[in-house]
Amino acid sequence: MAYVTSNPPKLIAQAITGGRIWKYDSADALADVRVSGYFSDGYKLGMRAGDMVIITDTDTSATSLSFVNAATASAVDLADGTALTATDTD
Template sequence: MAYVSQGFKLLVGSLSGVGMTNLWLLDSTDAIATVNTSNYVSDGYKKGARQGDIVLVRTRTSTMTGAVTAVHICWVIDEATGTDTLGVDLTDGLAVTATDTD
């Protein structure tokens, strides 16, 4: 499936102004290997994502409201990507381990 712009949302904006980190949420049905390719978030820069911003990536089943199958913590490594310079590139991401021993 392709990137869905509505799945990329600002969770917490910088509280101290310029130069501070924003926190974003990206819901996607694509695997992290697809999500972390350059310009996957093709409108991220346009939406305000900047280098160093943190992005929580929730991989979901076949629908955007489906069950969460993986969570990764990424950050914006490159901004103004794509021929239109409106996208961003995310790091490979750190997988959040899913354990539930009860």
């Protein structure tokens, strides 16, 4: 699928001097979301290099952690990311 600006990443935390944490929920898989330029308005929203991004694939409930690798007015690029897995051995 493709990113739509009506479902932007949400800023959930921000330090006084930078360092933001974003949350993004979409039916798109991490492999799609992490591609450079996926967030077409990411820079305008305030995404900057080093910001953390928590991504949840709403189709599978898979959650991943990534960060903004690069951000310019024309493209935001996320690092490959790490899938977060839950182990419940009780």
